[in-house]
Amino acid sequence: SYTSRRDSEAAESFTVELHVISDEYHQKHFGPMQALIEYISVMVTAVNLRFQSMLGLHIRFKLVGITRSYNDAFAALIVGVLDTWQTLEGLVKYAKEGHISGTYDVLYLLSGRELASIRSNGNVDKNVAGLAYVGQVCTIHAVAEGEDVARSYAGVHTMAHELAHTLGATHDPKDSSNCSWYHGFLMSYEDRGANKYRLSDCSQDEIRKVFRSLKITCIQETATITFSTKNNGTLPGQKVTADKFCELI
Template sequence: MLFAYILTVILSPILITASELPKEGLLVFPELFHSRAEGGINVLRLTYSITLKLQKSSVLKSQFLVRTYTDGIPMHTYMTGADLEEDLFHDPDSMASVSINTNDGVTVEGVVGPKLRVEPLLTQERDSHGRIPHRLFHIEGDLTKDDNDYSVPENKVKEIQVSDSENETMNISERSSDKIYPELFVVVDSLFARSFSSTRKIIKYVSIMVNAINLRYLSVTSPKVKHVLVGLEVTTPERETFLRRLRLDPRYIHSQGSLASFYNYTLGNPKLYKKFDIIDLLTAHDMATIKQGQINNGNAGYAYIRTACTDLKVGIGEDKPKTFLGVHVMAHEIGHVLGCLHDGERSPWENEGVPGSEECPFRQGFLMSYIRKNSNTYKFSECCVRQIREKARSRSGACLHKKNVENKSVKKYNYLPGEKVDRTAQCRNAFPTARDALYMENYGVKDCRIRCAITTGGGVSDVKTLNLCDGTPCKDGKRYVCINGICMKKKRKYDNEAVPPSIFS
């Protein structure tokens, strides 16, 4: 009886639209069902007219890099991606990307449609059935209203030199069934991070964003595109010299100036940024440009075009934390980095055979325009698809075909990195810019943390606290190990990909 009821709900249309929601949102009590009739999928009912058929999502790299700073020194923590995204789901038909927790009732957070988001109200009482109250919100209008949001590099990045081994990748990329995996590293500024109580919650939020972006890229074919979030960095105000404020009004950061400065910043720190395919800076600051002496804040993103895999692989975009308003901006700016012009524009590389977008009118309202009128808003035009295809098949796009680029020999292992990497090696891996780092044995292991004695480039010595790698023994030794910072009983086997020690070298 339950399964028949679920099917009836699934087939009913979504009757509530974003424009019909009250400004303060709609109170809802989500319910989660497991339907055998639907192939064992999870069915999430938000209201009688809004139901999602959820599929398990995967956007994080198996060993996920988290970079934070302690006294100005970058610290690397590697976390197990499969554990971090255990609660991540999507519904491609509804363009939904959500995180669901069922530990003590059902809590849902994320995007439940192109213009709807949901968040739990944990401080309010449950209903008579024990369901946790949530609020369904309208995702407000676009941050971006200005099409001046990308730069063509001076050398136009037509081709770069690649090795013979990369030429093999180019032969593979000619196949129409190919799939590319742009490895995305996201940097969040300190103002953005301030809205979250922990780094783990930032990871969760950005994971939902990237998951939602991948749904928009389902319209790209030959090759298909799936972005992989390989790491996240939380900056500090002291390091944010790349955020260039407008002299006319310091409340705004200058779009082009901040992008150029961020590029120079990443270029000057190759140990920290060189290995990623695309780097996206997520900011909570209001971006603006100057037009005819006047401030124009209609611009919410800026990127270099067709620069993935090169030193200029950077983009910057606004987001209002916890609103998912920046999903569209990030998808759009990454589109530029992958080679997409705005619809209707000529190609700067037309003499070299790189296609333009003249055949796709701006007024059709696809994702690479700023007209919002129908479902085209959440898809790429055929012109953009051709441009991504050309970039992916060019020699300068070879890195997009590589998965687990740091280590090509990743296999299924029955152990985790902490079982094979000693604590001094973990100290050295965690502080990549330090001259040396040593494990302080006298402190021992406390709450999956150790202390490292580090020596900086200037010869200064200091002591830093480090979260241990997954699999490092804790408590009584062999029976308990650290998993994402928690000391728990060791499993006999790990189904997710545990990365061998060489990835930390």
């Protein structure tokens, strides 16, 4: 939503309309559709917390669509795992062909499969949790994907990281700056405690820069459906005990 003039000093707001695909290996762990809706809604609530510290621009992801996939026509498999790059391209093609209903700013795949990349030497690297095109929000390439163990919420961090990519954030630099990779912010793979729940100053700058280039048609909310549930505001820790999490993982 566009809540203030571009030339205003007041903080602006961008509600990013999100459509989520739950793939065959993810959605099969949920019974009624409402259970899947509530699960993904809680994930998005948790993702939004990672963006609350943004300065000068309020970012909020709003769940406007869910596709429960039964055949994963977009998926590219290699030795039983998802080929990240080929599947990302498959998602672009899948969306172009009109398989996703409604309007959205970003399309995100929650996969119950393991993700992997083929390296230049031909090796299959399974040390991959997600992938996204950088800064492509509101374009045909506004797609991202990430692993998730169904019902565990384990994929929340990956989802937040990949969605930040779609908004324009790159990985934090491996230097000695206040944005350093080694400080363990959201756009790093390092774990330095609470920093992983927020964006570095550099990531925030990159997202604000992309936002300033967006068309008003992207910033305006256009979806006619919003998935809201009785669990609005509920976080993963309130839904899954530590013992249950360990059992699922």
